[in-house]
Amino acid sequence: MKQISSRFSVAVHILSLIAVSPKECTGDFIADSVNTNPVIIRKIMGMLKKAGLVEVRPGVGGASLLKDPDQITLLDVYRAVDVIEDGQLFNFHDEPNQDCPVGRNIESALRSELRDAQSAMEQRLAQVTLDQLTVQFH
């Protein structure tokens, strides 16, 4: 059983921290809150930066959001840390035997169902914004 990488939950954690305490958000400060290594944070911050979600200040340190927290969805974060590429949540055994009626037809039939299932999950993520999470942090 292999799960979706914790990069995703860490990325949400990072963005939440920046939203809540924008002043003190150096890599080390964030790493302390997430409870991991600062390099992990920097790598994920790099992905968030590349996705246009945050701005990082090299040298002096610190980061800020490039979008309002109510404009950042969990799906945006999920895509930013490319925990899953495009439509590929489900792995499919490759090259089933084309001489067999099942082998020949199962791929397209099953893939389309799996795509729909993945899409249902992602659309659920799209409905949650960062500020819907952060308002819960008292």
Add this chain to the structure above:
Amino acid sequence: MKQISSRFSVAVHILSLIAVSPKECTGDFIADSVNTNPVIIRKIMGMLKKAGLVEVRPGVGGASLLKDPDQITLLDVYRAVDVIEDGQLFNFHDEPNQDCPVGRNIESALRSELRDAQSAMEQRLAQVTLDQLTVQFH
């Protein structure tokens, strides 16, 4: 990026084969259609057997379904090959810092959203039955 194991798609392939050509379904025949090693098939068949989906005849060989194809959903198969355990599609970074307001609260807030997203995907799988797939195999 790590995908859900192809055990799942192979399991669906196996069950489809049994539904379509129940006579000739030895491990080697199935392995040829799936295009993999017979041992892989036997392992997955063992999981399907344990889940009460199929019956396997040791010695003589062959297998048959224990439920009607319209009573077997993709979710049943997904659970049978325990590609994901219970509510754990998403991995969560463990032990965020409890001294930080974000670290203290993010886990429960985010986990509940992720559980809902996973559930949306699984409920989509529950809507597809084996015979809805096999009717597409001409």
Add this chain to the structure above:
DNA sequence: ATTGTAGTAACTACAATGGTTACAACGGAG
């Protein structure tokens, strides 16, 4: 008894993950 099959154990190769150390590049503050 022979034969073909299922059931397993043990092993390999590979890839993704999470983490670590080390170091260069950067930008203010003194």
Add this chain to the structure above:
DNA sequence: CTCCGTTGTAACCATTGTAGTTACTACAAT
């Protein structure tokens, strides 16, 4: 201009899940 804390990377490493393979035992019908 120099120092210092920070960001940005590269290079590793250990662990884990996956997929496959070989080899062997157990089984059931002929």
